[in-house]
Every structure is written in structure tokens, then in C-alpha cells.
Amino acid sequence: METSHSGDELARMLATLANPHRMRVIAALASGRNYVSALARELGISRPLLQLHLARLEAAGLVTATFELSADGKAMKFYDTVPFTVTLTPQSIALAARTLTLEDGEKTS
Amino acid sequence: METSHSGDELARMLATLANPHRMRVIAALASGRNYVSALARELGISRPLLQLHLARLEAAGLVTATFELSADGKAMKFYDTVPFTVTLTPQSIALAARTLTLEDGEKTS
DNA sequence: TTCACCTGCAAGAGAAAGCTAGCAGGTGCC
DNA sequence: GGCACCTGCTAGCTTTCTCTTGCAGGTGAA
Numbered sequence: 001m002e003t004s005h006s007g008d009e010l011a012r013m014l015a016t017l018a019n020p021h022r023m024r025v026i027a028a029l030a031s032g033r034n035y036v037s038a039l040a041r042e043l044g045i046s047r048p049l050l051q052l053h054l055a056r057l058e059a060a061g062l063v064t065a066t067f068e069l070s071a072d073g074k075a076m077k078f079y080d081t082v083p084f085t086v087t088l089t090p091q092s093i094a095l096a097a098r099t100l101t102l103e104d105g106e107k108t109s
Numbered sequence: 110m111e112t113s114h115s116g117d118e119l120a121r122m123l124a125t126l127a128n129p130h131r132m133r134v135i136a137a138l139a140s141g142r143n144y145v146s147a148l149a150r151e152l153g154i155s156r157p158l159l160q161l162h163l164a165r166l167e168a169a170g171l172v173t174a175t176f177e178l179s180a181d182g183k184a185m186k187f188y189d190t191v192p193f194t195v196t197l198t199p200q201s202i203a204l205a206a207r208t209l210t211l212e213d214g215e216k217t218s
Numbered sequence: 219t220t221c222a223c224c225t226g227c228a229a230g231a232g233a234a235a236g237c238t239a240g241c242a243g244g245t246g247c248c
Numbered sequence: 249g250g251c252a253c254c255t256g257c258t259a260g261c262t263t264t265c266t267c268t269t270g271c272a273g274g275t276g277a278a
Contacts, residue, residue, distance in 0.1 A: 007129070007132060008129075010132075011127050011128070011129060011132065012127075013127075014123045014124075014126050014127035015123075015124070015127035017123050017197065017202065018120050018121075018123035018124035018127055019120070019265095019266090020116070020120060020206075020209050020210075021266095023116065023119075023120065023202055023205065023206040023209060024206050024209065026199055026202045026203060026206070027202060027203035027206035027207070029199075030199040030200060030202070030203040031203070035224080035225095036224085036225075037223075037224065037225085045267095046267080046268070046269095047225090048226090048227085048228095048267080048268075048269085048270095049266085049267060049268080051225090051226075051227090052266080052267080053266095067225095069275095070224085070275095072223095072275080072276060072277090073275055073276065074223065074224045074225090074274090074275055074276075075224060075225065075274070075275075076224060076225080077224085077225070081199045083198075083199065084197070084198065084199070085196065085197070085198050086196070086197040086198075087194065087195070087196050087197070088126065088193070088194070088195040088196070088197065089192075089193065089194050089195075090135055090138075090139040090190045090191075090192065090193070091139060093126065093132055093135045093136060093139070094135060094136035094139040094140070096132065097129075097132040097133050097135070097136035098136070100129050100132060100133065101129075128235095128236090130236095144254080144255095145254085145255075146253080146254065146255085154237095155237080155238075155239095156255090157237085157238075157239085157240095157256090157257085157258095158236085158237060158238080160255090160256080160257090161236080161237080162236095176255095179245095179254085181245080181246060181247090181253095182245055182246065183244090183245060183246080183253065183254045183255090184244070184245075184254060184255065185254065185255080186254085186255070219278100220277105220278085221276105221277085221278080222275100222276090222277085222278105223274105223275080223276085223277105224273105224274075224275070224276105225272100225273075225274070225275100226271100226272075226273075226274100227270105227271085227272075227273100228269100228270090228271085228272105229268105229269090229270090229271100230267105230268090230269090231266105231267090231268085231269105232265105232266085232267085232268100233264105233265080233266075233267100234263105234264080234265070234266085235262100235263080235264070235265080236261105236262080236263075236264085237260105237261085237262080237263095238259105238260090238261085238262100239258105239259095239260095239261105240257100240258090240259090241256100241257080241258085241259100242255100242256075242257075242258105243254105243255075243256075243257100244253105244254075244255070244256100245252100245253080245254070245255100246251105246252090246253085246254105247250105247251085247252085247253100248249105248250090248251085248252105
């Protein structure tokens with residue numbers, strides 16, 4: 001399930017993974033799905049902070065969210081990891097760098 | 110030449126790679142070593158800026174620097190890429206997350 | 219109703235990253 | 249000397265990231 005990424009996608013993915021909290025979130029979800037509040041308790045961080053990191057992980061395509069109703073009718077948002085495999089080498093980075101957007105005047109249209 | 114990294118090392122490596130300029134530096138050096146000023150011209154960025162990024166890349170262990178004297182006696186700093194292979198999966202991240210430092214009271218000594 | 223649980227959002231402060239401008243040193247060649 | 253090239257450093261601004269605090273909504277159970 002290897003995906004070919006554009007340079008910008010790869011950069012955003014790496015920036016997203018390069019954070020201790022988000023690494024721990026991936027680690028926690030890799031051993032089983034969970035919902036936001038329980039995950040916050042498990043990781044020992046505040047729920048708003050976790051939601052911020054989950055939003056970034058989801059934006060980078062590293063986790064997915066599913067809304068479900070618990071047995072007693074509570075609306076709960078479950079998160080899962082998205083399987084991915086990215087191999088980083090000088091060559092793979094050189095390849096991705098070819099498709100990087102010019103941060104300045106990108107749109108020529 | 111795969112290295113096993115601590116969680117902190119991996120995080121710093123990812124943070125270092127997650128930058129368009131630094132990706133381009135890796136790309137440029139992957140096709141051949143070069144010295145600072147020439148590399149700055151090739152990439153179209155200012156020399157001080159490039160030096161900043163090179164320092165970060167070197168700190169993350171992704172490039173190495175070698176001081177050499179050119180034929181006409183100029184002191185020139187040549188940079189090379191360090192071969193590396195890092196495979197990123199939810200599992201590998203979960204493994205690295207186990208060795209993450211607690212950003213707060215890390216030293217118990 | 220009150221409590222315990224679930225969710226979402228946003229303002230504001232503090233910390234870190236990114237970049238420029240400008241200074242310093244050196245060499246060799248005309 | 250003056251110019252062209254090489255290197256190194258840093259003060260200071262701007263932008264981005266990170267995190268807390270505090271508010272809003274909802275449900276079911278005692």
C-alpha cells in the first residue's frame with residue numbers, strides 16, 4: 001500500500017509526523033482504534049490539544065475518523081490509523097523535490 | 110545502511126526533512142557534492158539562508174561537511190549527502206514513540 | 219434537575235522556526 | 249589598492265506552531 005506523493009504532500013506528512021504527541025497518537029491507534037476522550041486520557045493530554053493534533057493527522061491522511069453511536073446513545077468519534085509505507089532515502093527525496101511548489105508565485109494562471 | 114533511531118532522533122530527522130529548501134538541498138547534493146556558495150547560486154537562495162539549512166541538515170546527520178582548498182588556494186566547504194534509509198509505517202512510528210523523551214522533566218537524576 | 223459523559227470551536231499567549239540584512243574574516247588576480 | 253571570490257556569524261523581524269482556557273452543543277442515568 002505504498003503511495004506516490006507529491007513533494008508538498010510528503011513535506012506535510014513529514015512535518016505532521018515530526019511531533020512527539022502525534023507520534024504517540026499514531027502509536028496508540030496502531031494498537032487499536034479509540035475515541036477522542038478515551039485517547040486523551042490514555043495519552044495524558046488535554047482533549048482540545050488532542051483534537052488539534054488529530055485534525056492535523058487527518059489532514060495529512062494519516063488517520064481517519066468515524067462517527068459512531070455507543071450502546072447508550074452517546075455520539076463518539078473513533079479514529080483509526082491509515083496504513084502507509086514511506087521509504088526515505090536521498091534519492092526518494094530528490095524525486096519528491098522535483099514536484100515541490102514554488103512557495104512564492106505558485107499560481108501562474 | 111539502515112540505522113535504528115531513537116524516537117527523538119527520528120523526530121528531528123523528520124522535522125529537518127519536512128522543509129522545501131532542505132529537500133532541495135538533499136536533492137542537489139544527491140547528484141553530486143558541492144560547496145556552499147555554488148550551491149546557493151544553483152538553488153537560487155541567499156548564502157546565509159543556505160548555511161542555516163545546511164547546519165540543520167548536518168545536525169540531523171543527513172549531510173557531512175568537508176573543508177578543502179581549491180586549486181587557487183580558496184578555502185571551500187564541500188557538502189555531501191549521508192546515505193540513509195528510513196521506512197515509515199504506523200508500526201515503525203509506534204516503535205520509535207516508545208523511546209520518546211518526556212519533554213518536561215526528562216532528567217530524573 | 220443535576221451530574222457525568224460525549225462532541226466542537228476559538229481567542230489569546232507563549233515558544234519556536236524561518237529569513238533578511240549586515241557585519242566580520244580570508245585568498246588570489248589585475 | 250581594488251575587485252571577485254571563498255567563509256562565518258548574529259541581531260531582529262515576521263510567521264508559524266503549540267497549547268491552555270473557556271465557551272458552546274448533545275445524550276443518558278440517578
